[in-house]
Amino acid sequence: MTTKREWGFVSVFFLMMALTQSFSGCVGTASAEKINEAVLRTRRHDYTTEKCLRLARKSRQTDSQEQRDYRLGGGDVLNITIYGLERRGEFKTVTVRVEESGVFSLPVIPPINAKGLTVSELESQLNKVMIEMDFIKNPRTSVIVTDFKSKKISVLGAVNRPGEYTIERNSVSLYEALALAGGPSHEAGYVLHVMRGDQDDGHPFADSRGGEARASGPSLPKDDGLEETISVDLISLMKEANLDLNLLLYENDIVYIPEAEYFYVIGFVNAPGGFPLTRPMRVLDGIATASGLIAKEASPGDCVLKRLEGDKEFIVPIDLVAIVEGREPNLYLKPDDIIDVRQTQLRFFVLEAWDWFKRIFVFSYQLNPKAYETTR
Numbered sequence: 001m002t003t004k005r006e007w008g009f010v011s012v013f014f015l016m017m018a019l020t021q022s023f024s025g026c027v028g029t030a031s032a033e034k035i036n037e038a039v040l041r042t043r044r045h046d047y048t049t050e051k052c053l054r055l056a057r058k059s060r061q062t063d064s065q066e067q068r069d070y071r072l073g074g075g076d077v078l079n080i081t082i083y084g085l086e087r088r089g090e091f092k093t094v095t096v097r098v099e100e101s102g103v104f105s106l107p108v109i110p111p112i113n114a115k116g117l118t119v120s121e122l123e124s125q126l127n128k129v130m131i132e133m134d135f136i137k138n139p140r141t142s143v144i145v146t147d148f149k150s151k152k153i154s155v156l157g158a159v160n161r162p163g164e165y166t167i168e169r170n171s172v173s174l175y176e177a178l179a180l181a182g183g184p185s186h187e188a189g190y191v192l193h194v195m196r197g198d199q200d201d202g203h204p205f206a207d208s209r210g211g212e213a214r215a216s217g218p219s220l221p222k223d224d225g226l227e228e229t230i231s232v233d234l235i236s237l238m239k240e241a242n243l244d245l246n247l248l249l250y251e252n253d254i255v256y257i258p259e260a261e262y263f264y265v266i267g268f269v270n271a272p273g274g275f276p277l278t279r280p281m282r283v284l285d286g287i288a289t290a291s292g293l294i295a296k297e298a299s300p301g302d303c304v305l306k307r308l309e310g311d312k313e314f315i316v317p318i319d320l321v322a323i324v325e326g327r328e329p330n331l332y333l334k335p336d337d338i339i340d341v342r343q344t345q346l347r348f349f350v351l352e353a354w355d356w357f358k359r360i361f362v363f364s365y366q367l368n369p370k371a372y373e374t375t376r
Contacts, residue, residue, distance in 0.1 A: 031300045035284075035320045036292040047191045047233040047280075048245060055230050056247040069118040071170055073150025073251075074100035078114075082106075082126070083140040098150070108135060119143045151251035155181035158188035158257045171248040174237070177255050184234060189260035189276050192237065194230040197252025263333045265290035267341035268298035277337075282330040283318060286339050293320075298341050305331065306338040 048056075072078075081093040096104045102115025109129055114122050123141045130139040148168045156162050160182030174194065178184065184192075232245045234257065249255070260276030263286060270291035283305065287293065293300065300320035307314045318339075322328040333339075 031321050032293040032295040032298045035300050035324060046236055052230045052232060055228055056245050059247040068169060071116050071118060072098060072114040074098055074102055075149030076145055077147035079144045079146050081142040084136050153177055153249050153253050155255045158185045158259045160185050171250050173246050173248060175246050177249050184257055187259045188257045190234050192232050192234045193256045195254040261335035263337040265339045268294045268343055269341050270294060277333060277335055281333045284330055286333055293341060297343055299343055302342045304340045308336055
């Protein structure tokens, strides 16, 4: 048998639950669903500009067989085999390292400049010199590159193995360069920069390797953007496999992936947390990134944007419904911005009242627990 006191508390309990469900089911739900529909229509911004896309595509147009054949340079190690160099009927193999100037020396033969030559072109050059010197009447020469050292690219920033890498061709693709560096790290943002070799000394990622990169290599179109910095959307490149962005890299080129800066979405959204911000994003983009509002609890008209400017924090009220309807601006987000999606006032009041009721119930039970005991 249940006491009247217990029945009274049970009745109030069910009444409060009914009010809570009623209010949460109708107040703010329509507005929240409207916001969620809008953010679902929000398309992800692709960071690659039309200009950068054009430069990336144009770089691939230079990929001919002539340009793929490796061009020798300073630091390369060669095994040169010449038939009859010292004795007739015998092969002589000599290992040489090409100097930074591009010159190397062999016994008897004058110094030869190999910079910018392919292996087959160097073989022809050696044969020509020996014929001109009347050293060997029918020279046969073989050149093999045993250590590729002259061409380097750098992959820096938010990658798993940042550093400088030698390449065994005149060019490698952006995918290949990222593979050498172990791919983007978890800290990578949404943008990747390719800085072409021989940048001005004032560039933060330039070095002092000088200005003769590709000077003696394959001829390239003057307007192919080799002196440009090309920024591409990393998500489009890696996850969406946009091959148009898989541009070709040449020696001294630098690939740089900045670490992501973050903004935050807290409160009554489906996936609150911190999210990377390395591309232009607005308030509705932020809500979409947090998987939208909790329909029965969020109050779209009572949100705020918290922003740090120096040592001061500014709080900007935002009305998501007004933003969707175009009555208020959809503000761009900055690093460390916080979007706070608050609860509907009515639901907040009901839940506060319910907490107060539970506290009274517990306090009353502690004073007189026997009054709540069931009698048979």
